[in-house]
Amino acid sequence: MGSEAVAAGLVTRHELRTRFVPVYRNVYVAMGRTLTAADRAGAAWLWSRRQAIVAGTSAAAWHGSLWIDDRLPAELIQPSQHKTKGIVLHSEQLDDDEVVCLRGLRVTSPARTAYDLGRRAGLTLAVVRLDALMRATSVTADDVRVLAERHGGARGIVQLRRSLALADAGAESPQETRTRLLLTRAGLPPEHTQIDVSDRDGHHVARVDMGWKTWKVGVEYDGTQHWSDPRQRARDIDRQAELEALGWHIVRVSAGILRDRPATIAARVWHALRAAGAPIPAPNLNF
Template sequence: MPSPARVPRRLSFLPFRGSVAVAEGLLTWAMLHGPAWRRLLPDVYVHRDGHRPDDHRMWCEAVALRLPAGAAVAGRSAAYLWGADLLPRDAPVTVLLPRAARMRPHPRVHLVRSVLPDVDRTRFAGLPVTTALRTAFDLGRQGPRVDALVAVEALLHRRVVKLPALRAYAAAHPGWPGGALLREVLALAEPLSESPMETRLRLLLLDAGLGPLTAQHDVRDARGRFVARVDLAWPALRVAVEYDGDHHRERAHFRQDVARLNALRAAGWLVLRFTADDVLRHPRATVALVRQALTERATTPVAR
């Protein structure tokens, strides 16, 4: 029985240029055409044990090996590297190319041409990427409006971008495409928003005229003791709205949620909870429920 082929350590899990590996005597072209290796892009390979088809980071690493000088991973791919996961795993890698640069199109690569000065490029985990500030600036200019707001707030929540710095950057770059959308996004942006669905829920309520509201509000009882933090609140009316993700269905979270809701009720708060289905498929019903709760509390306030 033949022994398995030896895998050079430096090629065991990360993508690499096949021509470089062959030139350095680590592999032969015949080996690369064998079952141990997967071809990702022209001249870019990875060992089968490191092949993770749904891992966007692997594809970013592969594409980075093909980037011309001055280019960078950008857009939602850059946001992913900065810690804000906004894309499906099968999404192509977004690349920002300086106008004079050339790169061959590929189904796994989404090419965008734009001005890209050195100050807007950096390296993150060894990969050339647009800075977090430039990434937020670019995503905030790309519609639809809710997606632009989700992207900006996700980066703000990761604390890789600060809202005053983004506003200053936008003011220093007038006339760029999507500037009007970005200004609207910056006026709405809430750094305390903790998830994309929370952002979508908040925007739904604001667009329905149910603002102003407070994000991540700390509820305290009559003695000033902390009770809970709620996603969205109208403190004067003691009404809260929360987004429930899948983790709330776990048994431990369910028990904690019951105790938390009881404590909020004892403090005089009315809490409405919504799921992704409520926000995305039944927005009118969601708005109607919140509007009704606010109207009832405004006309029959709870005794303090």
């Protein structure tokens, strides 16, 4: 906080003006620093004079969730404060077990954070955020369901229950979550995520994003590095050959196919499962 730093003699007013930039009123950051979502959460908490409770996406970032857009406004529960640009204020009643102290800040607990994020409009985004929060913390769907029962009449509770049924802490990226949801909508929900595959001597060969161990069919989302980095591409080719030698069929998914041809992904997975002997009906390809 600028006033505190000046009063403590840590910076002069001139240095504050020339070497730092304001994030919010009386809250400064060193010039040239790019703020993360967690940084914005801390800055907003300082703006509240250390009185607010960090909530929503800011709480998720503070708990260590990845893939929170750094450009999103900070979120606080502080109904008595005046609004300010870049901060969203919520008026919520929280029970004692719905708030934790984490690295000096009061933050909604992982379960309460998941409860809030899972109720927001947009089922896919809600599941993406729940996957990330579950991966970053030890919170489980059952922990969140306790709060859903406690606040049964809350807005968005129906979507929350759907989100929890679809969430999986095994997702290592938003695109993996979207791929899993696509398959689930098609009637092909993967049995497992992050499947460890070993060879006949017990040596680890690969970890497959999602799939069916019973039928040795896996699905993997390949990010940009899998296509643009020659060394990564060479490793992928060797890895694919090793998996195929062990009887696995891997369906690979790219950003373009996921965005433009989701039905192609579902059809390829279904054909692979049928070829492996899985007794499953034709998928729903109406995307």
